[in-house]
Each structure stands twice: as C-alpha cells, then as structure tokens.
Amino acid sequence: MLLCRISALSRATARWGAAALRPPTLSLSRHRRCQSVASSPQGRYRDSVLLPRTDFPMKLTGQKLLDRELEIQRICGFAELYSWQRERKAKKEFCLHDGPPYANGDPHVGHALNKILKDIRNRFEMLRGRQVHYVPGWDCHGLPIELKALGESGPSGLSPLQIRQKARQFAEGAIARQRAAFQRWGVMSDWDKCYYTFDGAYEAAQLKVFQEMHSKGLVYQDFKPVFWSPSSRTALAEAELEYNPEHVSKAIYATFPLDTLPAKLASEAEDLKGVSVLVWTTQPWTIPANQAVCYMPNAQYSVLKRADSGQLLLVATERAAGLAALLGTELESKGTFTGSELEGGICKHPTIPGKEVPLLPANHVTMGKGTGLVHTAPAHGMEDYSVASHFKLSVECIMDEDGRFTELAGPELANLYAMDEGTEKVISMLKSCGALVREEQCVHSYPYDWRTKRPVMIRPSQQWFINTASLKDKAKEVLQKVQVMPESARGGLLAMLDRRTYWCISRQRSWGVPIPCLLPQRQWRGTHQQEKGSDCWWELPLESLLPPEVLKKSKAGPVEDYVRGEDVLDIWFDSGASWAAVLEEGMQEEDSDEPESHLSWLRTSLLKSRVTESEPRADLYVEGKDQIGGWFQSSLLTSVAVRNKAPYKSLVVHGFVVSEKGEKMSKSLGNVVDPQVVINGGTDPTTPAYGADTLRWWVAESNVFSEVQIGPMALQSARDSISKLRNTLRFLLGNLQGFDPRTQAVDPKEMHYIDQYMLHLLRKYSMKAEFDAGRAIRVLQAFINGDLSSFYFSIIKDRLYCEPEDSVGRRSCQTVLEEVLDGLTRSIAPILPHLAEEVYLHAPGHEESETLFRSGWIKCSSVWRRPGLEEAVEGACAIRDSFLASIPGKNAAQYDLTVAIEPGLLFELMESLQVEPTSTCSQLTELMMSARTTLTGSLPRDLPTDALLSSGKFLINLEGGMIREDSAYTIAVVPTCAAHCPRCRRYTSDTPDCLCPRCQSVLSGAA
Template identity: 35%
Template sequence: MPIRPAVSWSSTLRLPKSSFPPRPSPADQGKYLQRCTDDLYERQSRERSAQIPFVLHDGPPYANGSLHIGHALNKILKDIICRVKVQEGRRVVYVPGWDCHGLPIEVKALEKQREKTKDGEHTLDAIGVRKAARNLATKTVKEQMKGFREWGVMGDWANAWRTMDKSFEIKQLGIFQEMVKKGLIFRRYKPVFWSPSSRTALAEAELEYKDDHFSTSAYIKFPITSIPEKLQQNLGGVQNLFAVIWTTTPWTLPANRAIAVHDELEYTVIRHGPDDLIIASSRVAQLSKLLFPDSSPELVAEGISGRDIQGSLYVNVLRGKDSEPQPVIHADFVSAESGSGLVHLAPGHGMDDYEVCTRLGIEAVAPVNDLGQFTASALPNNPQALEGKSVLDGGSGEVLRILGDKVLKVQKYKHKYPYDWRTKLPVIVRATEQWFADVGSVKDHALAALNDVQFIPTSGRARLESFVKGRSEWCISRQRAWGVPIPALYDENGAAVLTDESVAHIISTIKEKGIDAWWTDALDDPSWIVPGLDGSFKRGKDTMDVWFDSGTSWAQSKQQADVCLEGTDQHRGWFQSSLLTYTSASGQAGPPSKTLITHGFTLDQKGKKMSKSIGNTIAPSQIMDGSLLPVKSKGPVSQALGADALRLWAASSDYTRDVVIGESVLKFNHTALTKFRMTIKMLLGSMHQSARTAPLTKLDQIALTQLTDVMVEVNVAYQNFQFYKAVNAINKWVNSDLSAFYLEAMKDRIYCGDGGGVFEDLFNGLLKMLAPITPNIVEEAWDHRPEWIKSENQVHPSYRPLNEPVIDLERVAIDPGLRDDIPWLLNANSAIKAAQEEARAQKLIGSSLESSVVLDLPSEAREIFQRYGDELESIFVVSSVDLSSQSTEQAWQFSAEFDAPGGKGTAWIFPPRDAKCPRCWRYVAPVDELCKRCKDVVDV
C-alpha cells in the first residue's frame, strides 16, 4: 500500500528505556555501597552460619600513615577472593586486622608530641610514649578502616583486631609461653643487627640492603709474636713477621680478638723493607702492585700451608703493646678471592666471627654503645681517643689514624650494606644481650609444612623456603617502650628468669592490671613475681619484635586459613614469622594457611617504584574521582566512577609481578567501566517480559553459547586467582560478542520487531561475572531491573555461582553443532565489515543496511551457512544475503576473503536490490512502502 512520505513511524518503535544512569550518581552510591558490602557480608554470615567457613586471614597493614595505592591493590584483591567464594555458596570469614606496635609509630607519635611543645623537646616516660603511640595508632586505624570500606571491601569490621588490643596481646603472650615451655626462647650475648638511628636491635626482616654504600677499606699489618715450630723451620731467621688483613669495617679493629686463615689455602711470605708479610699466595701479585707500587717485594718463603700458620700468636696494638697475644685460627669462610687471605675476627661485631670464636672460647666484646659510639673500653690505654665518636661517621678514620704505620693502604669500597628499613640509615653488627627464638629446632618442621601449601605464583615457594633455611635464630627483643613486653624477670646480678610458671603468672597479672602496669608499677613490685621465687627481682624493659606480634595473628582464627595474600616482601616478613610461630606453638603439623598468594609493588608508568620522596605517588581517591584522567570537555560531565574504577584497575592487573599504574592504564579501565554501564543500560532497556515467550532464534542461541563459554572462562580464572584474565575475557566478550555482534544484530528486532531475544540471560550473566570485581555497578544495575523481574524475587547475582547453567534446557534447545559453526560465521562477518569499510571510505554507503551480500563459499561451507539462511541478514546486519556466485552487473562492488571450512570464502557487497523501509530502514521494501514485517507489526 503506498504511503505518504510525511508519516512518522517513531511512535511505533520499541526504543530501549531504562532508569539506569550512564554515570553513577554520587547521591545514590552510599546505599549501593552499604548493600554490596556490609549487608552482603552480614547476610551470608547469617544464612550460612552452619557451614565450615572459608577463611581469608588478613596480613595486618601498619597503622602509621595514609592509605596508598599498594593498600588498594592488596585489600581489593582480598575482597575479590571473598566475593568469589560467596558466589560459590561458601560462608566467608574475613576479619580485618592492624599491626599497631613498633618503632615507626613510636617515633611518629613522639614527633607529633614534640610539635605540641613550645621548645620542641619532649620528656615523655615509657607510659607517656605508649599513650601517645596508642592514640596515634587508634586514629590511624579509624582513618584506614574508613578508606577500606569506601573501596567496597566487605568484612567483619565490627570485630576487627589490632595487635594492641588486650585480647590479642594475651594470646600473643600465650604463644610466647608455649615456646618458652618448649625451650625455644633463650637469652644470649651475641652479635645482632643494631640500628644506632633507632637505638634497637633488628631482625633480618627489618633490613634493606643498599647496593651503592661506600665503606672505608684498609689493609692492616698485625705483628706476629710467636709461630709454631714447623713454621719456624720454613721461615728460618725471619724477625719482623706480620699478618696482613683486609677489612671494610676498620672501626671494628678495637674488638679484634683473632685472625683467621684457611687450612687448605697456600700462603707466601714477602719482604718489604724490614717487614715480612704473610699473604695468600694467589693474592701476592695483585697486592704487591696495590700496596707497593714503587718497589718489588722480595720473596721470602712460599708453599706454606694455612694449617702450619695456625697456632701463631699476634698482638692487637690497639689494646696496647703489652696486651695478651691473640691466636691465629682456622675458619671455613676464609677465601683468597679478595683481600689478603687472612681475616680479622671481631666476634662482637660479626655473626660468623662469633660462631668461630665462641667454639674456641674466645671472648666477644663490642665497645660500642646504643648510639653507635665508641665506649671508653675501645682503647684501654687511651680511653679518650675514641670515646663518644660515631663508628659510622668517621670512626674508621680515627682508628686508622691511631694505627699509624700499621696501615698499608686505605681505599673507598662500594658494596652492598644493610640499612634500617624504617630510618633508611645504615646499621652495624654489635654484640648485646638479646632474646632469641630458636628457629633451628623448628625449621625442618616448618619446611615440611610448606609441602601442603599452594603458592601463587609458584616462585614464592623457593623464596620463602630460602629465608627459612637461612635462619637459625630470630632476635625477638627490641629496646623500645611501644610494644608487648618480653615477660622476663632479672635478679640483682642481671640473670634472667623466664620459665613456664613465671610467664603464666605474668600473663595472669596483665589480665588483672592491664599491660601498661608493666611500666607503671614499681620495678620491684612483688605482684609480678611468681610465688616460690626467692630473691629480689625486677621486670625487664625489652619489648617483642613487631614481626612476632603480627606473626602470631593466626591465633585470631579458629581454624587454618584458606588463603593469605600479601606483598612479595612478606616472604621475609609476615609469611615467615607466621610460619615459624605457628610451627613452634600451635600444636598443628600443617601450615597456618593452605594457599599463599603474593603480589608485586606498584610502579608509575615509567616503571619506577612509587615514593613520596620522588613525588610519583598516586592516591586511590584520584582514581575514584577520575582526576588523573585528561579532561575531555569543559562541561559538567564528571569522570568520577567511584570505587569500581579503583577495583577494576586492581582486578585487571597481573599482580604476580610489579603493577604499573598511570594515565594510559587508568584511561583504558575508565573506558571499560563506562562500556559496562552503557551495555547494562542497553540490556535493561531491552528486557521485555514478552521475550520469555518469543521464539529463540539461531542468533539468540549463538549469544547464549558465547555467554556460556565466557562464563566458564571467567570462572576458571577466578578459581585460579587470575583476576586479570577474567577481566580480559569479560572485556573481550562485552566488546566483541555482545556489543559489536549480538546487540548490533538485534537492534532491528528490538526496535522494530517482536522485541524478543535473550537480554535477561545476558544481563544476569554479565552481572554475575562483574559481581566480585565491580560490586557497586552490579548493585546499582540490580536496583534498576524492571519491576516485573523484581516481583519474582530472583537470587541476587552476588549469590549465584558462575558455574550454574546459563541456558534453561527446558526452554532452549541449542543446536549441538552451533558452537563449531560460530567461528565461521564470525569470520564471514569480519569480511563483510571489511568490504563495507571500503565502500564507506568512498562514501558509497553509510549504514551497513545499505548493502546486500553474496557469499561465495566452498561446498563444505555452504552447507553450514545454509543452516542459518533465514537469519543471515540479521546476523550480518545487511539487507539481504545470497549463497551463490556473485553477479557482475552492479553499480559497485567490494569483496574480502575469509577462512571457511574447505578453503577460502569471499564476501561480496553490492547496492541493495530493494527500497528502504521508512520504519526499519532495511532495504527490503517496495518504493514508498513499508516492508512486510513492518506492515504486520503496525497493522497498516
């Protein structure tokens, strides 16, 4: 029937309508955040209370500063894991925690206290320090908790634990007591890493190693006063014999108590002037040039065994010419690869030196105080010469000046050196009285327990094992006020009392009085002394290493953790301390966690580690509010996408390596999140109740098959903790399969046809995949679902497992061969689009409907495409499709080849044969008329 061109058919179209906004509304985000975090966590806890829970144990963040992007990566990864498990039907237990003791908090609290005083000084006693530190930690925990919750992290926030809580401290002391009972805690005077800048002992885990540290190195000669008889026979009438040593710590020479050689090394004696010098034979040539560049030393004797040199005696002139001679001994660690082949031993300043000397009864001394300054005992005959001088700041130079002509050569030496990771200043090795945990007795059990642990990435296993294998003792005492006290008593002579009974009594007293009473009560208050202990005793002042604090946090859970996730630096820190305390005191044979996951550090877009000093840090809030993205317009459109923007960045990162974050990365994720919102809006607007009774087309079946496949892929990625692979799969599906293919192909049916399709299935599937990653947008989309769906009380996507069937088999019969056909259809579709682009470039077409298609196919492929013959126009979004040889009688034509079963196919595009339907715009109508389908729909 002819129609008038002036007629408008827009009122007859079914345009998508949805209340879902293209961008999140700040006014509504609070309620969605509440629903998808606190409400969801409480619901699953309540409804699944009878289940054995899935426990994610929190490696506690440190409560001394603002949240940074590393915190966001860590907490969001943990939250994604918890949400995946909730989807699976598990009851999740995630109780957040905080590490609240230790030097950084104490120092920061003192700085704040100093700012409040007029003169900038502070005179706080121990209890004042503890009060200031507790206030700071309490304030920081509140601020950090607020930030974590704004990121959409769900958990049992009401029962969050802090290492400074009384209940935590009592459990920690109980674990310490158990280790005392097993004989794993002891006190010893021995070398430890000592930080003069922090005035406390440090454990290996509290060190950073700087590769470009410069030390003063020197070659020193020590006069030998006595040699064994066999060596006398080889050397004849040698008079002025010296042992030549090389050291990078000349400041330790006042504490020298022995010189080491190696039994199996060969040594040579050379003469320079009046002096005869013992040097390893392999070092003679190099040292002769270095030490005596203007002359050639004379060879006196060679082929001397290190075994023959043992037993020689020499004098440390710093102790005085008349001091007791010191021995030359054997040590396995002596080599001739550097230095002189003879090693100066200061058992008070070296771990290896201590072990060798202690076995021989050689005393360890360390004439250095807590500030890293020489004491008067450094030079017994001239105390004032070194007393009060810093060993790290000029100490080596002072010692070398005093040694005078005994110094053969001084150089600057660049090498790797330990620094205090808090103050970023160098440490020293210094013998002091400290408390240690016996790691050697438990590390075999600890290593065996790791056999049952899954490591992600797998390289984490070797890394953690190496740290455990390399330890025998753990220095657990610290000389600070802010921490849990080591519950030891000391008699009048300084001897320590630490027994199961004494610790149990102290714990009971702390329960009664509170832990601060350890510092406020008189030092000799008898209430702390276990009954039956005779004599006068005082309480100690040492506190426990904060790694011992957090390392005992496994006691907060009633069962073994399923997952622990922290930064890779925690192999040497929290993972290790947790494993060692658990093995020592839990009474369990296994590990504290079934799975250990580690993530890398956050880097800027140039690959540099983020640092406040460099100025390249990014605040999580900048990602949430979109302020890091380039402004596209001057209009009022906000680029803020909230917590989901931050979460999508974390999820899309391959966290098993260092994670780069910058404008390009954030722009990509911003685009993806915007695409999710627009796709959801399209799906919501296209969901009609009538679609449930509409016939399912082959195109619908293709969409359901693609949805099934992507959900399987995403589920596997979630199960393997490979969240970035899940994000990649979702993005690819949304952009290619859903938006560019199905939704594009369905527009005609949505707007002009029966409004059928499988939009409800696609909507539910998309939300289920997004639920662990972007819960806010899922909650918001669920709130905007049509009223007819709300009335059905469907299960929330966050509660529905990804592996449940996408397709209702009673409603949908999927062609079993369809999955195999899809790639060939997509190949043809890509070829058609490529040919259309050529035509579009020459301005011959605009819409893809302005073309007809002929597919020239191999015989094997033709059979496949014929099965979809009545839907190919819809699938390819063209006006007609023929499966036959192309005709050459056309105004224009373009083609593109594609892979097809049996060989290559060719897609030809031509001008449409018919006229444009004014309602649906397909070129399938007579001139000035509606097409048949549109006539039937509008009943013209």
C-alpha cells in the same frame, strides 16, 4: 545430532536459480501503498522504532560520582554484607587471613593495592557460595608508633605506662583513619569486629604461643650479636632491615704483624721474617674489637714482597694480581702455602700493645674481594661470633646502645660515635702505627633500620631468641605443600629459612607486649589479659606478679630478690602469632574456677592451656613481597613450632607500588599518589575525582606480581575502561526497557540460533571468569569487544529495534540480553561492586529490595550447549567473514549474497538458519547482515558481470570427532537492487522511500 536434516536435497536445489538474485516484480497497488506511507512525516517512523531507553546515566563524574558511590554503599547494605554472609548456610568456608597493616600513619596507595586485592577475592568467593572468613587487623605496637606518639620531645622522663598511653592513642587515631579509607574503598568486612595486636585477648593468645615455644625449648636467652639500631636504641630482626645498595663506607687494608710463625712455616723463618698478615674491612671501627684473623683452610696463600717498600705481606694467592694493581706496585712471591699450613700462627694487634691475635680456620672466608684473610671481631659480626663460639674467644662489646665507643675501646676512642668520628680515629691510629696500607671509599649494600632509615650495627646484647635452626627442616617440609603465587617467591621463602639460624624476639622499648621475665630466675607466666592487658606488667606490684604460693612452689628466694624484665616482644612475633588469635576455632581457654580479673594475666591456668592440632589453617595469605622475610616467615615459624604445620594453604605475594616512571614513591620526588585524592580529587585540575571503583579497577588490571605502576595515565586508562564498560551495560539496560524475564523470557529451544549461540558464548565466558582479577578483566574485555560489540550487538539491532515489541524474535533477543547483562554484572561485581550494584538496581527480573551480592554468581545452564549449534553459527560466520572480506570498507546491507554449498553437513547446518531458498529476513541473512541471502547447491550460470566471487572451507567436527567433514563453499556478491527502507534502513524496500514489507506489517499491526 544436527539441528536440522533435509531428506530431499535435490528437490530443494532445483527450486533455486538465477532468478533469486533479482528483486521481485512490484505490483501497481503495492506501489501506491508505498507512496502513501512514504508521504508520512519522518517522525512517525522514528517513534515506531524501539530504540534503547533507560535512566541509567551514561557517565558519572565529579561529586555526582562520589555521591552515587556512597548512596550505593548505603542502600545496598555494604556495611551489613559481611555479617549477612556469615549467618547464611554454606557448604564451604573460605578464610583469607588479613596481614595487619601498621597503625602508624594515614592510608596510602600500598594499602589500597593490598586491601582491594583481598576484597576482590573475598567477594568472588562469597558470590560463588562460600562463607567468607575475613577479619581485618592492625599491627599496633613497636618503635615507629612510639616515636611518633612521643614526637620530637622524646620520652622526657615519662614512665613506661605514660609512654604506652600516648602510643595507644596515636595508634587508635591511625586505625580510625585507615579503617574509614578501607570502608570507602568498598572492602567487605564487619568493621566493628577487627583485631588489634594491643587488645588483651590478642596479647593473651600471643603469649600462649610464646609459652608453648618456651616449653619446647625453642625460646632461650643469650648474649650474642644482634642487629642493633643506634638511632632507635633497640635490637632489630632481619625482617626489620632494609638494605641500602648505595651505602658508602671507608674501607681499609691494614696489617697485623705475624709474631709467631705457624709450625709448618717455622723452617722458612729467615725468609719470612717481618711478614704481616694483610686484612681488608669496610668497618674500620671494629678493629679495636679484633680477636682473630681467619683464613680458608683449602685455599692457597702467598707471602708477597712489595717492590716499592720491601714489605712482606701474607695474602691469598688468588688475590695477588688484584692487590698489585690496587697498590700500584709489583708483588714478588716469596713462598706459597695452603691455608691449613697457617694453623698456629699468632699476630700482634696493630693498635693494642701486647694483644695476641691467632690465625684461625673458617668456612665463611671468601675470595671474591679483599685479601682472603678476614679480620674477626666476635662482638660485631655474625660469622665472627660463630668462630668465637667454636674457639672459645672473648666476646667483648666496645659500643654502647647509642653507637658510641665505651671505655673498653680505650681512652682515645671512648664516647666517639663508632661509625662517624670513631671510624676516623681508628684509621688515624692505624696510620700512626704504620699498619694502614690503603684507605678507599667503598659503595656497597648495607643494612639500615627500616623505620629511621639510618645504618645499623652488629653488637652483642642480652636478648631473647628463638632457635629457628631447629625449625628450619620442618618449616621447609610444610612449605612445599603450600601453593605460592608467583612460584618464584618460594625460593625467597626457603632462602630466608636457610639464612636465619636464630630470631631475636626481644626489644628494648615500652610500647609492646612485655616478655614476662622476672630476674634473676626469670619466672614467667602466660596470660588471659582480657581486662587490663599487658599494662598490668607495669601497674601491678611485684608481690602480685610473684605471689607467695609461687615462690614457695618454685623454692625461690624472697620477692625482694627479683626485678621485672623490661624487654618487649618483637612486633614480628606480635603479628606472626595472629593465626592463634584470629582464625576461627582458635586457641580455646580452659575452664577455670578463678574469677576473671586483671591478675589473670599471670595466673597458672595459662600453663595448662595448649594450642591444639585441630586448629584450622587459612586458605590464603595475601601480602607484599617484603613479607617474604616478615609476616609470612614469622607466621610460618610460630605455627610450625606450635602445631607442626603452616598457618596457610596458599600465599599470594604482590609487588610494590611505584610511579609511572618506575620510581619508588617519595615525598622528596613529589610522586606520592594519595588514594584519598584518587577517589575524591584534589585541588589541582589534573587530579579529578575518580571514585573508588576506578581505584579498584587499577588494582585488578595491574600485574600485581611485579612492581605496580600508578599515576595519571594508569588512572585515566582505568576510568576509560570503566566508561566503555558502563556504556555496554547501558546499551543492555536500554534494550531491556519494559522486559520482564520472569514472564516474557523465551525458552532457549524456541530462540533464534544466533541467540542460542550467544547463550553458549556466555556460558563459556562464565566458566572463564575467576578470582584472578587480571585475567578476569582480560576475559571480560575480550568477551565484550569480540563476542558482544563486534558480533552479536551489530547483528541483532535490526531485530531488536524494528521487530514488533512482543514478537518471539525480539523477546528471544531480550532474553539473551538479560542473561548477558546479569552475567556481566555478576562477573564484574568483585572488582567493581559499586557499578555492579548500580546496574542491578536498574536491571529487570528481581525484587527492588534485592541486591546483587545477596543473589549469587552467574546463573548459566548446561541446556545452552546444544549439539550442532556451535557448528551451525560458526560455519555461517566463516561464510560471513568471506563475504565481508570481498567488500572491504563497504556496507554489507547494500549487497545481495548467494551462498553455494554442495549437499552435506554444512549445507544442512546452513539450511537450519534459512529454510527458504532466498530471504531478506532469515536468520542466515541476519547473520550475514546482507540485504538478501540465497542458499543454493551451486552457483547459477547467469551471474551478473559485477558479481564478486570467493570461496572457502569449514571443518565440521561433531560428536567428539565421530563426525568430521571439511566442507567447501562459494559465495557470489552483487549490489542489491532493492531500495532503502526509511524506517529500518535496510535495503529491502521495493522502491525508494517505500517501507519494506516487514516494516509495513509492523506498522499496520501497531495501528
């Protein structure tokens, strides 16, 4: 239904004519009253105008800003908020599981991006009524902490327990600094109840996962190639590698003389006498470990004769042209064969006399570069090892843990660093025996140790592994049910599962969770670890770890026959098992009659414990894109292995923080942004104190799915945006001075239609405000700039400032302003909690002790959506736009407006805004911001010659399309003849310097 219908349109139209365009005649007595008022001091008018008043500061900078944020945290109970919401009743829980940052240094801007992003989501969910489960944690083990704890002096003869003590102390210091920073940023949590991977309880849960996987046959020990870091002296998982695209290797082309021809080629022996297989490698140091040369069975191969030397080379036919250009000579084909015809061929090793090297088929051979024939060293290559496993080749490691050649490499190479002088020596040896065809520099991507930033090697080692190949299909299946943002990151997760056939989970360090392996039979047991933690692996005598009853039960030899294993678990296994240790209703201990003690670390009660299928999943994991191959993967694999499901329902994968030039941050470039300096300011005048909310706004405003830029421009832009927002909030607060919505609010049905329409827009805004912080900011700014500042605020100021204080019109406006203030404040609260709580302290309508975050989300009502309201106001706005377009750059208040609409829906809607034919104070006039508005069925014939005419149409669509009408309108605009009112400044006075009738009424009423 429409807001208002007129039954006698003809009668109403007859009352309107040309006289409406002219101001009314002023009587002599009225003129004298105006003179009397006009002679009053200007101050009297100024004091009578209800201008905004508030003690909410326009801006806060420097130390005042910092002090105010800390004060807000204190008086609004930031520290107690998480515990409060955990104790309240809620129908639903939202669990964001915290990926543990590494406890090896000070907080950095990457921490800020991650933690604030999580906090924005948590605060949003809490305001929407959910009970948030968020336990911050720290990854506390591993080589970087151990190295930093020991400093430049290294172990210096320290025992494992002494090393562990130093590493723990270092980690605890880093945790304290990071925790203090996270609290300062306003991150909501119970900071007294965090999780740490070095806690005994956490280690117990972790080893339960290990035991479950071991019992299912997923954990095994083997001697196979792994990524090995000579600079760290430990094995690495693929997640611990970073690839340097600018790595420079010395690549070589070398020959392996074909000593025994393949059977299918023997008939052409005369033509092929003296042929050599040509290989290419970027790792010359692996040549002494060669056990085979591999070919592609389905490819074509040719014997080529060099024009410059007559040398015969066997290479892939596809690579012939490129090799000719590379060698700078013509290559004549002396015969072509399929790869399968090379079967049975045997070469001589170029530097090891008497060693035979077979030609073997392999699917990993490619034709993109090289010669199409691959030098194969099973001890130092993953694909090479697969070939060796299939053909039962020897796997001999010629390199020690420091990256030096061992005696197995020969006396000429022993003790040389393989990748440095060892490489030079191998090349020299190849040159001496005539096997070196070409040497060149090769720039390519190569794996580095992510901690030491030094190249890694592949070498075989006795390690513990997880058979991820058997988990891959199930992991892929459950991953399809996980929501991934951005969706493009899903491909990386799946590709990583395809690429990883096994996961090396053992490390050769002291600072970590020991793999409870007792050699030679490797009896192991799980853990309670509640008191002593994993230190007891080194502290307890072997008799305690392997008591007589266990030896008897297992029919093992005497305890003297055993030694304890020295490997610790990969830190990715540490953190990947966090779902088992942290998520609520996690792994439950079975009751045991055995008293708790540090010996329970190896008690058999663990063997009865199982991870149950009922354990919950986190709603969300949020981490950087580097965790696609890290924590996201290790969490997925361990959970699938134990529970056959993913530990998370959804993933958010954000980018890295870079400088405003797009550069990776580094101390050498001097572009590192310290979040503590961002908040507190630096010694340099160009680094002011921005406070925590500016840092949070920067996070929210950024496109976190790509590289996130930070620098002076980004921070200044964030501060400017907050300043504009602050001024909007201050305007709202100032106009609510003395207003109490609990007693003075106007019922929506009694409000001006523009006020009702503003509530309708607020409701639409509140429905768009969501946890996507970037979108929330865009919606916020569009609402403030468009619906509020450019529209509503510009329209209502006269009514707000100049109407009587207690008038229905002004209270109607204030009711809306209070709702808008409340809605805006709550919608920005997840992003800007300090500003939101500061505003709430000044806002009317609640108890002084109440805080915003304990009072819920935006409170909007379906009553605000009234049929016909939207069409009435938006129809008027369409007319308003035509009016303003006809007087570009002019003051609308200086014009009289006549609106002509033929009888119909649009006319009835406009009549709901202005019942009388002409008015200076109707709701239609207020919307038009004109001096006077006349609503008529047709334009008068005697329009002034200076009238500006324009027309337009407005489509009315009501009741779901049941009522549709494309209504036309025409407007006539003429300069007003009315005078400027010195109080309200509208052109509605009878004579210059005379108060308009409305202002006279207000002042007389006030008197």
